[in-house]
Amino acid sequence: MSEISSRRIYYLAAVAIVAIVLISAVATTRPLSIQTNGPSSTQQKTLQVMGVGTVSAQPDQAIILLAVQTQAATATQASSDNALIMSKVMDALANVGIGKSSIETVSYSLAPIYEYKQDQTTPPKIVGYAVRNAIQVAVTDFSLVGKALDAAINAGVNEVQGVMFTLSNAALTKIEKQALQFAIQDADGKAKAVASSLGVTLLGPISVTPGYFYQPMFEKASISGNQTPIQPGTLQVTVNVQITYQIA
The missing domain is CATH 3.30.110.170 (Protein of unknown function (DUF541), domain 1)
Structure with a gap:
């Protein structure tokens, strides 16, 4: 095939591609x-x-997102400390009128804590463990939202992600x-x-x-x-x- 014929085929293909793109753009914007x-x-x-x-x-439901994070030298101790604090949080929420049926565990994690040396030849060393227990609290009485937050924080909650105002199903x-x-x-x-x-x-x-x-x-x-x-x-x-x- 000659060089001129190859160029003609290339130009025709390019024109066809541009035409297809323009037609598609018009079709999707009408x-x-x-x-x-x-x-x-x-x-x-x-x-x-x-x-x-x-x-x-108007929203008829509020979802409060809370978490308790603990750290300790051993995984057992970190988990035990977390469970103790979360138990106090549950009791505090119950005292302001929020039962356990309105509380749901969102996530639970246990992970090692590493210490890294400045020199890259020394491998990281485990120096402790961290536990995070996240819950969501659903309330329909909005007057309880502020009270629930304050009670949970006073009981040991150390992470508040926020409050979602939403609609029930x-x-x-x-x-x-x-x-x-x-x-x-x-x-x-x-x-x-x-x-x-x-x-x-x-x-x-x-x-x-x-x-x-x-x-x-x-x-x-x-x-x-x-x-x-x-x-x-x-x-x-x-x-x-x-x-x-x-x-x-």
Whole structure:
């Protein structure tokens, strides 16, 4: 093959690749699209739209994330010390009205503590062991959040990751249904507007694909001698729905 022919093939391939990339970019950025599916004898025209629905709600549940870390010369001692402190934490939480059924262990770890020498030829030496026991405490009475934090810290908790304000499963399911209804109404309104503008008729939806977005609210809390103030805000649940309509 001559050098000129090779260059022509190279240029044609490059142009084809650029064209494919441009077509893909346009196809993925259009919020509304009209498609024709199937062979020419049985063509099915469709209109695809995206709807969004958002519902605001007050959280009905708080998750407090706590941990106890201990260190000792032996693994047994580190584990024993940790268990003793965690037992005191459980009792302190019970005294403010939080039962054991509301407390769940998130993680538990035991690891050696190494001492490293400055010279890289000496291997590290185990000088002790560290134990970390992390729990989460679920409460529905928000007036107990600050009290629970203070009681747990006074009992020996030395790590507070924060507080998550969230929705219970029952509340979240109810709000998701409301947001889905709003998203469908939004998509239906867009479809009717597009159909009217283009002079086509909506024959009905042939596919519906919902997507849900919900993020709990996370509040940081620090270990201090003062009473811990905690005030929840407002959560938002968003549903996106993609609906494909058959048109004529």
